Amino acid sequence: MMATSTAQTFRTFREQYQGTKNWVYMDASARGLLSNGVRDALVQYVDHRANNGGDKDWMFSMAEVARQRFASLIGADVDEVSLTKNVTEGINAFAFSLPWCEGDNVVVCPDIEHPANIFPWYHLARQKGIEVKAISAEDGRVPLEKLAGTIDHRTRVVTVSAVSFAPGFRAPLRELSKLCRAHNALLLVDAAQTVGVLHTDVEDLGVDGLAVATQKGLLGLYGMGFLYVRKAVAEIMKPVYISRMGIQLAEAHEAAVGDPAAFTFAKGARRFDLGNFNFIGAVAVAQSISELAAVGSLNIEQYVTSLAQRLATGIAEVGLPVFGGAEAKDRAHIVSIGSAIGDGHDSTDNAVLSGLSAALLNNNVRHTIRRGFVRLSLHAYNNEDDVDQVVAISRDFVRSSKVVERA
Ligand SMILES: Cc1ncc(COP(=O)(O)O)c(C=O)c1O
Incomplete structure (x- = not known):
């Protein structure tokens, strides 16, 4: 459970990012959102x-x-x-x-x-x-x-x-x-x-x-x-x-x-x-x-990596392969879905992962495909609702497609 003041700090931070109102934005590894101040x-x-x-x-x-x-x-x-x-x-x-x-x-x-x-x-x-x-x-x-x-x-x-x-x-x-x-x-x-x-x-x-x-x-x-x-x-x-x-x-x-x-x-x-x-x-x-800096880099790291951990756990629970396992100790703010590193820089030839990517995009989840993975990357403007929405969309995708074993 996050302390109330910490939760408030990140709520206030998120409010400065208009993009979070349009998207579940999990694409900091491509480019981060710009704040109102910027x-x-x-x-x-x-x-x-x-x-x-x-x-x-x-x-x-x-x-x-x-x-x-x-x-x-x-x-x-x-x-x-x-x-x-x-x-x-x-x-x-x-x-x-x-x-x-x-x-x-x-x-x-x-x-x-x-x-x-x-x-x-x-x-x-x-x-x-x-x-x-x-x-x-x-x-x-x-x-x-x-x-x-x-x-x-x-x-x-x-x-x-x-x-x-x-x-x-x-x-x-x-x-x-x-x-x-x-x-x-x-x-x-x-x-x-x-x-x-x-x-x-x-x-x-x-x-x-x-x-x-x-x-x-x-x-x-x-x-x-x-x-x-x-x-x-x-x-x-x-x-x-x-x-x-x-x-x-x-x-x-x-x-x-x-x-x-x-x-x-x-x-x-x-x-x-x-x-x-x-x-x-x-x-x-x-x-x-x-x-x-007003939030503090140690606070940001702790907050973002714990969101990524919540995401990795949720994605694994719905039956999708989280590369490195949900408990990987060296996970930072990136969750890569898929079983193997692919050759293409921004493509996958895995139909399940392409389907998942399309389902995420149809539900306004910004992300990228990198090296054959569906890559979700977080920052301090994300929150638990974002994570839970992505897990729910993934669960629906798995239920509707029933082809996860091939991912
Ligand atoms: C690890 C890494 N290095 C470098 C880059 C980009 O390099 P540059 O800023 O020179 O375009 C990226 C992403 O674009 C990256 O993910």
């Missing part, structure tokens, strides 16, 4: 640009507010955060800026990684003669023992998703970071699915890099993201691209070049900043993070 901030920004041309100093100040909020959300220093446009950009910046030697290697588990965290490594292998040590997933998870047996003295980077986009289990980040430290390797995390939903403390987790985009758990826009790089790691990195934002300027103004040949990189991860920022994306996420 919408108002966006309208204000656009109106100001339309009516007055906009104010560049203010726009830059909002980019810095966003950077500050990203940093405090993950327990980082503000100079450890670069403003990027998405996860892919952050991963590429990290990957290509390290001082690689031919024969170094990276360990990755492509079976459960998003393409954003696969192709950059194979590209790097072609460019720099490094080796990609690809290990296969076990039961939809990063296999810790196999990974430990794969790391060697030439491993520079181990990379994983904090929670995979499908089937959606948590990676054991603390164990992985210990393993990496013991081998003098860096741990780079694709946190697209987690920041904003799960409490994330980069010091506590011991990660060296973290790439995030704002449209999912952070409840902001596409085209905005950030890259965290531990300060000591950033200082040995040479960015592939450089801009006036990524160097230490002779004077405060962005156009003050000084002796251009003598430029030095900006502090820490700021060296990865490239040109003008996605200011409207910064405005959106500055607002959404302040709303998330």
Whole structure:
């Protein structure tokens, strides 16, 4: 039973999300809903640009507010955060800026990684003669023992998703970071699915890099993201691209070049900043993070994961296969329905799962099909009624179709 004040906090939070009135919205893993506060901030920004041309100093100040909020959300220093446009950009910046030697290697588990965290490594292998040590997933998870047996003295980077986009289990980040430290390797995390939903403390987790985009758990826009790089790691990195934002300027103004040949990189991860920022994306996420922070990331994680647990239990009880079992200890905010990981990114050839997906959509349940699963993903604007409705729709579907054994 939730304490009354906690229940009230989440009720108030939900009221700020118009989308919850139109949908049972279980699609945060694709993109989260926007709050009224975010919408108002966006309208204000656009109106100001339309009516007055906009104010560049203010726009830059909002980019810095966003950077500050990203940093405090993950327990980082503000100079450890670069403003990027998405996860892919952050991963590429990290990957290509390290001082690689031919024969170094990276360990990755492509079976459960998003393409954003696969192709950059194979590209790097072609460019720099490094080796990609690809290990296969076990039961939809990063296999810790196999990974430990794969790391060697030439491993520079181990990379994983904090929670995979499908089937959606948590990676054991603390164990992985210990393993990496013991081998003098860096741990780079694709946190697209987690920041904003799960409490994330980069010091506590011991990660060296973290790439995030704002449209999912952070409840902001596409085209905005950030890259965290531990300060000591950033200082040995040479960015592939450089801009006036990524160097230490002779004077405060962005156009003050000084002796251009003598430029030095900006502090820490700021060296990865490239040109003008996605200011409207910064405005959106500055607002959404302040709303998330008012509730608190630990509270959100606890609330959302317990909703996901209720959902997993309910779905299993109606007889549908919850991947990993209803009691999976490493479930976060994603419940994947189906028995096996499929090949298609956003399709399933299983008729029962297609039928279930259609039944959910017909009943206004927003969700996605990923890697052959019906994927339901929750956030702090969901509530127990949402969960119970999805379970009831699934029960009706099972009763009417009577073909569940083939799912
Ligand atoms: C784990 C994961 N990484 C990365 C992405 C997206 O990468 P990008 O922000 O570069 O488009 C997604 C989803 O779109 C994802 O689920």
